[in-house]
Amino acid sequence: MAVGKSLPRKDSYDKVNGIAKYIDDYQFSGMVHAKIVRSPHARAKILSISKLSSWKDDWVLLTSDDIQGENIVHVILDDQPAIAEKIANYAGEAVAIVVASSENEANEALKSVKVDYEPLEPLLDARKALNHDTIKLFGDDNVFTNHRMINGDVDPIFERDDVVVVEGIYEAAAQEHAYLENQGCIVVPNEFDTYTAYGSIQCPYYVHTAVAKILGVDKSKFEVIQTVTGGAFGGKEDVPSLVVGLCAIAAQKVQKPVKLIYSREEDIVGTSKRHPGYMIYRTAASKDGTLLAVEADILYDSGAYSTLSPAVIWRGVVHVLGPYRCPNVLVEGFAVATNKVPNGAFRGFGSVQVLFACESQMDRLAAKLNMDPAELRRKNLLVEGDVTAFKQLLDDSVGGMETLVQTLKESDWSTKWKPAPDPAEVIQSISTNPIRKGIGIATIFYGVGLGGIGKALSRTGAYVQVHQDGSAVFAVGTVEMGQGMITVLSQILADELGISYDKIRMLIVRTTQTPDSGPTVASRATTFSGRAIIKACKPIKKSIIATAAKMLNKEIEELEKEEQFIRVISEPTVKISIDEVITQAFLDRKQLASFGWDVESPDTNWNEEEGHGNAYVTYAWATNVAEVEVDLETGEVTVQKIYAAHDVGKAINPQTVEGQIEGGTVQGLGYARYEQIVWNKDGNILSNNLGTYILPGTKDVPEIISIIVESNYAEGPYGAKGFAEQPLMGIAPAVTNAVYNAIGLSPDSIPIIPERIWELIKQYREDMEMEEKA
């Protein structure tokens, strides 16, 4: 069996050896280069665009007037133009395109464009933008979308005097995807007024739909080919529709292949981030620690255009409580417009911010109850048969408790955990004891797939063709972007047909020839493309077994499949190789090519009015424990060890699962401890390269202990369910809770850069001194 084995990745050899062709490796005859003229202002009227005297005749300058289709980048609400027309709404927004014969020339051309702006006052803080009196960026209130979650009645609970209540205001910073390969594409005009786009793309069908509109051509006249993609993390979900759109405008105008590759600076300034989040929580529990009510207001800074914010804020609202039972809930979430680069999808998709807040609340609650925070979680964690805060019955693959139990055991929690010290004592003993150790925990869950509001996009198709020699190819519309999908789907296909993993190849994703399978997001590719592949294999399996029966002169029922063989059940030594059977089936003209189609369960739904529903088909679960050391004088937090247990249903490829856990953990560590976009007061991003936007390096990575939990998901391929986003999601609260445990002060914002912890301690010390004086 291939499933369950750590087989080598299909794409690793080419990537390690430099054979894989990324978009910038492609050249086309007559190809020219585009660069984008970007607004330096966060909000400004565009008065005029002109060429300076240094402009060369063979350069081309394009503005929104040159768009032949619609000037809309379609995502959800259709409020974003490809090229700003009258007003630029963020620093970095495209206002014009230049085209020249080489990248150098195009960079020179950029300097020869003069844009006159009239700067306007920008809105840079989402909290101020909400319902702003005079500046209206979207509608009357600057809210793109709001969602609610309602259950029971919270007010009477908070009024009771036998409950314990904790409140918190939390803030989570923007995070940059920092994929290795920047955004880029090439658009090639072909004969018959058709166009082909090649690019580093996560959701080729989004690009297909959006860019056909910009070009003003039927979707049948445009196609998208995904090239090897060097990381995406959500950053190549909606953004390539803009990048390819800009390139297509140029290609359509000059009728030559056009290449557009973003520099790292452009990529940071001009493409989406994780939404900065502001969260206000009030949590009530009985004195034995049973959660009774949660009230939360969440506000996400969406930037200048809505892009995916309506979906991001919904996922945020659904995940507000984390993985706990709670009968009374009142949650409202707003996605708010500001004059910043539009924020979009990022691994975790709106759940990461609220899980930081929710898990911080749990630790504050535990402290107030004098409880072990792990015990508080154990007491409230959803288990099979429970109903979620949004009224969904959990009846399958509920592995949260198993992740909690295993992490506690592996980390030796019961020995290591001690109640947090009194911060006053910590501060008084700084000079003798400046380094404090702490341990923290976070338990989370994550809805797999697009769920109640996104399921219209969630279909998958798979085409499978078995060749005469026993090798096979398959095509799906979900993409490989580093997560290991080709490998995992090949393993599934190998076991379905009984053929060798080595003989399977995945075809490139080409939107005119591979089935529209929706976006490769929401940890859905393994689960849903896996299901489509299994369906596609059915008629082929019939052909194979029928041919084998004929060759062995037996009935089909008398045979069974073994790896690369078919054998007679009653006579195990009588068997025939699968290759021979396939060759015969081919000669017998049996069906060896087939198509499978799958749609995400129709049972998911969301009642917008009432604020609840069956949000997702299933959930992945995880527990993280972090061990840290805090330097009280410098504020430096060193993360020494992270335990990460993940319920994945079934690990199709355990090593790939561990790879996801380790990679996600490091990305989560960046979010928790290092990464922040620094804006100046005018709304320009200062941390616009990887020297100033600080990702953790190898020397910052702690020991990571990966624990795989398999609670079979009956609907998933071989019991698997998606989990790839989740490794990032619990790291920030596990780390900040460990800091809380070390010093007795609970951070309320991330990342916890040293300056922030230093400030937290300084503030507490000053408050102490004030009190003493009083």
Next chain:
Amino acid sequence: MGIYNSTIYTPKSLEEALELKGKYLDDMKILAGGTDVFVHLRNEFAHYQYLLCIINLKELTKIFEKDDSVFIGSATKITDIVNSNLIQEKCNIIAQGVNVIGSPQIRNQSTLCGNVCNASPAGDSIPPLYVRNAVVHLKSSSLERTMPINELFVGPGQTTIQPDELVIGVEIPKKINPVGTYLSLRQRNSLSINKVSVALEGEEVNGEIINLRIALGAVTPTVVYADKAEIYLKEHGLNPQSIKQAALLAKEAAVPINDVRSSKEYRHDMIEVLTRRGLTELLNNK
């Protein structure tokens, strides 16, 4: 981009290099490892019409011992400096400072003198050179001169090196029994520019640490000595009480700024913390 428009000269001898520098003056930038120069060009912080590549000049890649000093040629790679027994034994503080620059790849390529000539107040080689009273050797076709390291800098990125001059190396005076430490705070453990740094070095004589020098990085427009702290320690000796006071005096010498890496207030406080920790380390290791 500017980088593609620069003409690179690769002279075969120091003499030829000096002649070229004398000819092109400010239009010519010295290229040693390129870990700063190429970044400047790529980011268009500067445009250099000519680059003078000194990497093949054997006479500039030597590390050698003199009676009272150690000399490091200006084209010597940082990795070679870190790995040099002579440096580790006689100038350990220098090895400590340069060993936190960038990453292994950057240290394999870059040079100590390049770090000096880049004249960043956050250059990790500079505070250690200050506490050693290092002397920079400059040469032009017509003149050879030396300059104490602390007189080389005018401001961030600005030096007193003349347009026709080439830094040919730094001379590091030996100390009797040097004990020193270089402490810095950074945004991550590698590939990062320091937010604040302190180099401290004294000589251990008869069980006492004397002649302590303290230099501060990234908290003033150029690296500076914490002179008041040094004088205080000279008067009071090194002990737990004097350490506290000296650290506060060091803090007074700092006038940090807010930037993308850290805040003014944090940097200011950290000078005190690092100075105190560094001095305590020296006292405890005595």
